[in-house]
Amino acid sequence: MKYITDINELDLNGTYTYADYLTWRFEQSVELIKGKIFKMSPAPSRKHQKISFNLSGIFYNQLKGKSCRAFAAPFDVRLLDKKKSLKANTEIYTVVQPDICVICDKSKLDERGCIGAPDLIIEILSPGNSKKEMRTKYALYEESGVKEYWVLYPSEHVLQQYILNENEKYELKNNFAEDEVFNSHIFADLQIDLSEIFEEEEL
Template identity: 55%
Template sequence: MITSLDQLDLSKQYTYADYLKWRFQERVELIRGRIFKMSPAPARKHQAISRYITSQMVKYFENQPCEWYYAPFDVRLPRKTSKADKQVYTVVQPDICVICDKTKLDKRGCVGAPDLIIEILSPGNSKKEMKDKFEVYEEAGVREYWIVQSTYNNVLVYTLNEQGIFIGHRPFIEDEIMHSFIFPELKVDLREVFKD
């Protein structure tokens, strides 16, 4: 049994089957088999942004067939059609995710691409969210990806086109009411998101 992150070889590739055996305090994600340590508890601003966006999710999805979750919540992204634990090399914990296909949900989280993923950038995680996760979310078929940049008070939104490529939209800035492209009635007042 692995009880300390120090017991792992960070240059090695791991699977979800390995991940399930780990019993240490640190939260980690696997991206293409590589271990990424998660930042310590998010800053207050990160939490405030997450809380406000979550409140909008509650209102919008109350009578919708989709379900939404916030971290920590495991999302497993298989590379192939097999969902076997030993063949899943990517396990992430998005800040917020929405899943409309309930067959993707099981007792351990989600297996397969959520429809919408929202990540809130914090110092130290920008590269992971903007490159590593961007690539695996695109590859897995996440239909819409929001990157909330609290440093710049804006939200970058990417939607998947018919060729499976993320297309970026004009950034939504701090004094606007933004909307989802796949859920057009889901609106978020960025004046409230970035008020602190």
């Protein structure tokens, strides 16, 4: 197997599969969306990392002893095209790394990450996240059947909660501000105080 050690060796307008992705050994972090390369933002800010850590702690405590598992980035999620994709690496064209995801079907997990749609995906926005990137991921997660999707805005201390309806389309269930408490839609007993997520630490 030939490894690619420099992203400049790739045609950024080309189409690639998960099999190609496994040969990449360059420093630039990328995601693969429908065969196209999306460069990820540089290392997340301290605030971004703090929010991710707080959420991970909440999910660790909430899911302890249960069948569902939470994972934080970097963690590869291979999403399947419902019409085309098989599970062969050469037939998978999408590999993303959500900030946090929750998977309840253990058959979707292997040593390389998750294959198939997680039950819940959480993305924490960074200054480097473009509107195009977020629109692309919104459509991708909806199409892939991710049941619940949260988007967090660290600067505004706001969380948007999207729910997949019976027509397999996302609906914005609510916008929550930093001092509110809310429940997950698919995990009815999961209640989160946003002040715990967005807490600021003194330097």
